[in-house]
């Protein structure tokens with residue numbers, strides 16, 4: 211029997227802690243249940259362009275701005291299984307509803323390298339390819355072999371290999387052509403038995419040095435990342451948020467030079483031939499860090515994170531985000547884009 215609820219609050223299902231209602235909510239715990247969902251009378255209201263259907267994982271990258279008059283499918287497909295193993299690597303298939311941190315803990319405890327820098331990113335394995343989650347110099351794209359899911363238009367199953375996913379910075383095909391059109395049910399990951407630590411980002415090396423660790427294990431790296439993240443980012447269990455609200459804008463060399471002439475202290479870091487400007491720095495310079503309007507605020511320890519101090523509505527948080535975006539543009543001429551999915 212599928213779990214289905216009508217006219218139900220989505221408050222427990224989004225980390226911003228926004229209390230809006232959905233007309234119809236299905237919990238998908240098994241691939242086999244999909245046929246039942248598609249045949250359910252409530253599913254008939256879903257329009258051909260799927261614009262009134264929302265696929266949900268843990269709701270840690272969405273901002274709900276109104277009651278959802280449509281169908282929500284929450285992915286809860288569990289399970290991690292071994293597909294292939296040799297002396298260098300393992301290939302694993304994880305259900306899309308597996309909690310990402312459980313996947314990281316599974317890998318780290320078995321000495322399988324590749325996702326230790328992605329420790330403590332909230333959400334599900336199924337959402338990881340959607341925005342190609344990344345942190346501390348590592349992206350999910352680096353370990354994803356393929357992504358499988360149900361394609362609503364053709365009513366068939368689809369598997370995309372890494373290249374076909376068209377991964378980019380917080381981007382993939384699942385945010386464009388396949389947005390809402392494919393429900394990801396499993397992801398295949400390749401993890402290495404050979405440790406190639408990436409310690410050069412965000413203070414990992416320093417955090418290890420504080421504990422006199424010179425030859426870190428995967429567990430040491432994962433612990434260091436967890437400590438850094440806990441010190442910097444609010445825990446959604448106590449303060450509603452969806453992590454970084456905006457993406458870091460990317461500019462070319464010429465644009466950077468122009469910006470440097472007007473703002474000599476501008477921060478940037480190089481990525482291939484381009485330069486990323488930390489959006490948090492721009493927002494802080496524009497004077498928003500720690501700003502609070504009602505229960506909607508800009509986090510006082512990291513300006514990139516917008517927070518819900520209690521009963522802010524999604525619209526109030528969106529309004530604050532728009533004000534921040536406008537003021538960053540007025541000050542720097544830079545357009546910052548939301549990383550969070552606005553629904």
Ligand SMILES: Cc1cc2nc3c(=O)[nH]c(=O)nc-3n(C[C@H](O)[C@H](O)[C@H](O)COP(=O)(O)OP(=O)(O)OC[C@H]3O[C@@H](n4cnc5c(N)ncnc54)[C@H](O)[C@@H]3O)c2cc1C
Nearest residue numbers: 265267268269270271332333334336337343344394452453
């Ligand atoms: C405190 C905090 C810290 C964070 N830190 C980081 C970070 O360091 N790096 C980073 O990249 N992100 C970070 N995030 C953002 C978030 O954790 C990731 O985007 C995560 O992958 C979202 O997973 P989710 O299951 O909650 O997805 P949701 O928020 O439920 O969904 C996100 C999007 O993916 C789609 N989607 C979800 N599941 C599926 C599926 N099975 N099939 C098809 N589409 C689907 C949804 O429709 C939606 O568009 C952070 C968030 C928080 C709250």
